[in-house]
Amino acid sequence: MDSPGPAEGAGPGHWTPPRTSSEGGAPMGEGDEGYGEWQELVGAALLGTDRRRGGGPAGSPEALLDAAAVHTVRRRAGLRPAGARPRPEPAPRDPRPAPPEAAGRRLAQLLAGRTGAGSGGGGGRRGSAPDLTELLPQWLAAAARHGYRAPAALVPALLDAARARTDLRPQALALAGTRGLWLARMNPDWRFALRGGAGGGELPDVTDPSAVERLWEEGLFAERVALLGAVRAHEPAAAPRLLATTWGSERAEDRLMFLDSLRVGLSLEDEPFLEAALGDRSRNVRATAAELLSALPQSALAGRMAERALACVGPEGVAPPAECDGGMLRDGVVKRPPAGRGERAWWLGQLVEAAPLSCWRERFGGLGPAEIVALPVATAEGWTEELHAAWCRAAVRQRDPDWSRALLGPASAPPAAGPGTASLAERAKLLETLPDGERAAWVAEFVRAHGLSEAFQLLGVCVVPWAGALGRAVVDALDIAREAGSYPWSFSGVMGLAERCLDPSEAGRLEALTAAAEEPPDASPGAAAYWAEAFQRLVATLRLRAAMLSELAPA
Secondary structure, three states: OOOOOOOOOOOOOOOOOOOOOOOOOOOOOOOOOOHHHHHHHHHHHHHOOOOOOOOOOOOOHHHHHHHHHHHHHHHHHOOOOOOOOOOOOOOOOOOOOOOOHHHHHHHHHHHHOOOOOOOOOHHHOOOOOOOHHHOHHHHHHHHHHHOOOOOHHHHHHHHHHHHHOHHHHHHHHHHHHHHHHHHHOOOHHHHHHHHOOOOOOOOOOOOOHHHHHHHHHHOOHHHHHHHHHHHHHHOOOHHHHHHHOOHHHOOHHHHHHHHHHHHOOOOHHHHHHHHHHOOOOOHHHHHHHHHHHHOOOOOHHHHHHHHHHHHHEEOOEEOOOOOOOHHHHHOOOOOOOOOOOOHHHHHHHHHHHHOOOOHHHHHOOOOOHHHHHHOOOOOOOOOHHHHHHHHHHHHHHOOOHHHHHHHHOOOOOOHHHOOOOOOHHHHHHHHOOOOHHHHHHHHHHHHHHHOOOOOHHHHOOOOOOEOHHHHHHHHHHHHHHHHOOOOHHHHHHHHHHHHHHEOHHHHHHHHHHOOOOOOOOOOOOOHHHHHHHHHHHHHHHHHHHHHHHHHHOOO
């Protein structure tokens, strides 16, 4: 792509009109030739040709426009060009291949958000055509799997899309790569890209200490984030060593983001750095360091938390801490509870969620997670809910599938009777710790037992595409809702999720549901037509997704 000229900007929608001046860059003044006539034209345009008195154009509005066109040409022809600016350096080369031509055309269509004829209608109905804007993230993800870069001509539109939708930024910036960063430096509207991932940037060899040090000290924030990730991937223990070289001079928000990057490859080798970060001047940094340490069951902080938690919880009952001392504060316990929460319950939850889950087996006489969770909590204060919620957070933080299974219980059980939690949000987080196949099977059983009305959050954590039993359970549940004449808008969220997540191979099985069925006597008005339209859109979207994947496949 050629470098944009000084007057053109860097992307669509950023054209700068020619300056109307007799001297390059200076505004036109009263002494300039034609200034008076131009002012007459402006006055006529403001007052109207029929109300303008005295000189200036008279007659119809068309005459005014003709005169304005003539004067505009005269003014531009007389413009003296300003001094040329230095051309920017060419964009760095991106060695990744461009996607196939058909896939590039599809990306342009998705960025434009065109849905085609027949999409939409009155009353908020979405119509039967696919929603292309919702398919853009899937196109970006598939392109990333193939290792493509963005077509050069589409980089500006891609940056505009990422500016408008923060959910697209990681994938969009990765696809835009070095060319995207190059453009972002020249357009203030795209400055957000310089604080995101470097996405495809050319990083130094991580085995070259001098090159790593130079970029770490002089690079843009996005380049430093990418460099830290590359160093982490090559040698995990080298990342905290690199952080330590500039830690004291970093801004608090940057320290927090750098620290968060240590989640990948977290190990006991990171413990000394994280322990030191417990004394950071930023409360958020201290809290993140404590959270990371508590995810390491063998860390000293986890041991300290276990000692405190075991003193509060056991077979004999629950006795929350009476105070939040200095040691607890240093280890990340937040003293002041949110509104509506008691102090002691708040402290108890933080201690239990930070303690290693392995400590409870011995405390409860060798019982396993399912048996411990099923025990009645001997307390008159009603700490059961607080204790189980803390165990849920611990299972998620420590990625412990055994405890997650125990806290989830059977999918067929009523949600309110779950052994650990009735919260669908917490259940969704617990499911994420399970293997992909087991997770999908649990949610499929939940859908078959309870329908779709409470399954939306659970479906959102299942691996895409939904295949096998999960895909069949969702389609069957939608068909049952259609046959029952259920209120159609109640399932619009699940239907939209199905468009993005169902296996495209399900399109053939769904074809039979696209015809409008006879409405049951007690059905919501218009339900049959809505369901037919929704299934038509679902089938069309699945087929479009199949075409997208085919277009992206290397020739």
